[in-house]
Amino acid sequence: MRLIYEADIEHLAIGAALLGAGGGGDAYLGKLMAQKCIREKGPITLLRPDEIADDAYIIPTGTMGAPIMLMEKIPNGDEALKSLRELEHDCGKKAFATMPVECGGMNSTIPFIVASQAGIALIDADGMGRAFPELQMTTFTMLGISASPAVLHNERGDRVVLKTLDNPMLEYIARGITVRMGGIAHCAMYGMTGRHVKDTSIPGTMTLCMALGAAILATKINKSDPIEAIKTVTRHSIFGEAIVLFEGKIIDVERRSTDGFVRGKAMLSGMNAYAGQQLRVDFQNENLFASVDGTPVAMVPDLITFIDRTTGTPITTESLKYGFRVVCLGIPTPQIMRSPAAIDMWGPRYFGYDVDYQPIESINP
Amino acid sequence: MRLIYEADIEHLAIGAALLGAGGGGDAYLGKLMAQKCIREKGPITLLRPDEIADDAYIIPTGTMGAPIMLMEKIPNGDEALKSLRELEHDCGKKAFATMPVECGGMNSTIPFIVASQAGIALIDADGMGRAFPELQMTTFTMLGISASPAVLHNERGDRVVLKTLDNPMLEYIARGITVRMGGIAHCAMYGMTGRHVKDTSIPGTMTLCMALGAAILATKINKSDPIEAIKTVTRHSIFGEAIVLFEGKIIDVERRSTDGFVRGKAMLSGMNAYAGQQLRVDFQNENLFASVDGTPVAMVPDLITFIDRTTGTPITTESLKYGFRVVCLGIPTPQIMRSPAAIDMWGPRYFGYDVDYQPIESINP
Numbered sequence A, B: 001m002r003l004i005y006e007a008d009i010e011h012l013a014i015g016a017a018l019l020g021a022g023g024g025g026d027a028y029l030g031k032l033m034a035q036k037c038i039r040e041k042g043p044i045t046l047l048r049p050d051e052i053a054d055d056a057y058i059i060p061t062g063t064m065g066a067p068i069m070l071m072e073k074i075p076n077g078d079e080a081l082k083s084l085r086e087l088e089h090d091c092g093k094k095a096f097a098t099m100p101v102e103c104g105g106m107n108s109t110i111p112f113i114v115a116s117q118a119g120i121a122l123i124d125a126d127g128m129g130r131a132f133p134e135l136q137m138t139t140f141t142m143l144g145i146s147a148s149p150a151v152l153h154n155e156r157g158d159r160v161v162l163k164t165l166d167n168p169m170l171e172y173i174a175r176g177i178t179v180r181m182g183g184i185a186h187c188a189m190y191g192m193t194g195r196h197v198k199d200t201s202i203p204g205t206m207t208l209c210m211a212l213g214a215a216i217l218a219t220k221i222n223k224s225d226p227i228e229a230i231k232t233v234t235r236h237s238i239f240g241e242a243i244v245l246f247e248g249k250i251i252d253v254e255r256r257s258t259d260g261f262v263r264g265k266a267m268l269s270g271m272n273a274y275a276g277q278q279l280r281v282d283f284q285n286e287n288l289f290a291s292v293d294g295t296p297v298a299m300v301p302d303l304i305t306f307i308d309r310t311t312g313t314p315i316t317t318e319s320l321k322y323g324f325r326v327v328c329l330g331i332p333t334p335q336i337m338r339s340p341a342a343i344d345m346w347g348p349r350y351f352g353y354d355v356d357y358q359p360i361e362s363i364n365p
Helices: A006-019 A027-041 A079-091 A105-118 A167-180 A194-200 A205-222 A226-235 A340-346 B006-019 B027-041 B079-091 B105-118 B167-180 B194-200 B205-222 B226-235 B340-346
Strands: A002-004 A044-047 A061-065 A121-123 A150-153 A159-163 A184-188 A243-258 A261-270 A278-284 A286-292 A295-299 A303-308 A325-331 B002-004 B044-047 B061-065 B121-123 B150-153 B159-163 B184-188 B243-258 B261-270 B278-284 B286-292 B295-299 B303-308 B325-331
Touching (some): A002 A006, A006 A027, A006 A105, A006 A303, A006 A325, A027 A044, A027 A105, A044 A105, A061 A079, A061 A105, A079 A150, A079 A159, A079 A184, A105 A121, A159 A167, A167 A184, A167 B167, A205 A226, A226 A325, A243 A278, A243 A286, A243 A295, A286 A303, B006 B027, B006 B303, B006 B325, B027 B044, B027 B105, B044 B105, B061 B079, B079 B105, B079 B159, B079 B184, B167 B184, B226 B303, B243 B286, B243 B295
Parallel strands (some): A044 A121, B044 B121
Antiparallel strands (some): A061 A184, A150 A159, A150 A184, A159 B159, A261 A278, A278 A286, A303 A325, B002 B044, B061 B184, B150 B159, B150 B184, B261 B278, B278 B286, B303 B325
């Protein structure tokens, strides 16, 4: 058990954006809202999965859609809570705690807001250990947990309770609803027992996000190297040690919002050790595939994240802009994300690449 | 109170297809299923709105989407019942009766199936007095009844409970869901009290459908004129007397399924009194606008229906085919459907025609 204060949320937002692999939404709004909640209602209780009862009922919360829409359609701040309440109404039971479905700026801060508003605990775990573009891409799905019933809520107050036979169909229908809700929806889904959380989630990811964020921020004060700080924290986690994939200037960003996703690619011209080389990173909300001069250097499910060279601040796909000087970092995913069943669900072939998955550390030894 | 037997369903299907104005789905499947229900469970109780208690709870049922999809994706037969049950679960109360939202082959027979399966009554009324392509186009909406919560169910078993701030948003989101459910969804919505039914529905339409169907079928035995039979029945109803708009051969049908609707047009070359003239009828699930040689002869909300010249059998938009010899009939809608507020909701301008509504009987005196 750990109490979460305003400063922890500052760290969380930075670390979650890093593990978000470009997706999961910009942390700024979620951070401000979570900090306001803590100022008004006091610290939030963070529980490890092994600290909750097997029969406790947990309802994860977050958003789905194109995160960039949050910049146009500012939420009221209680949409995810209302989704949780609607799900409780449908199930006829109250949530003991909430948790994130993924790591990502917006999607890791929103559950803290919900926990504070509802006066419940937050579980230190998630279902991806990163962000992924589709909601069925979770360790929950892989291990047999249904995402139904799922609730989607928009900022107007329109809402949907969705129950499907499988999680890919949930993603398909929910994505269509999200588009008609205006591109973004606030959700509660994957309601499950404490036992299920222990058996299927990736534990400790919120603590890791906060450790990463704290380490990155500390380098601003120490004038030390943020990349070294990230390497140190990841080396001591269930993830592998972060790897520098490229350093350069963004020379082109292609970005389009279609079907409830932001898809596109970023092109970088190399600097320093990478002078004369070109990096291409494709994204669908999250960064999916990175190649240097046509040769793959990292691919899903390993994490590909852009950070500001000087400050170490992670840059989400919707914030990539021409001219930015950035470092492209890769982080090896935990082993649970790399099983054959896992690679079927979120490996490069699922996203249309005619390439077998190669672990990032084997490509970049 | 009236008991409905198998033969009544035969009549209902024909009359509802006529009032369906080309839409509401082909009656065939719904008719067979309703008759099977009656064979197995006995007659269905039909109640007039004035026979129900003010505080009785009524849940209308039906389908939404492109009716033609029902020919590809045969329903199991219990989808609408499951939608009703899901709505009961959400509201925490049981339905005393069901009723149709619209007149139309499929959408008037399905509530009979639900009534039989659930062992509840069927109310002799609907919310359109015809079929319309969009679900907010009801006298219920016009008089302030919310369609929420609405339940949509597909043949796989996926389902959605939808709650919106207004009925046009419900249509918009539900249409998107219907498309992702495969083009057709089985629904329960517009849950309301007996008082609301009395105040907002168009009463007696199921009885009228059965009277129309019985009259049309009788002409086959008597070898009498089905059009005269339709005129006689409509003359003695809240609708106006049917008017022959055109007689001819279908020379072209354009039909495409887009956005969960079937849109298109039919072109007819005139025969007998109409030789040398051309009729054009545009449809969006239902027939919307009819013009002869470019001059409007009928438009929404008045009913435009094609019938087989010899048998009087109504032809839905999805069954229109090159070469059919047909009569195009117009039927004046009840006055409640022609108020200024009503014309705003479903008059020609709503559907993109730059024409003020002209009552069919004033164009065809």
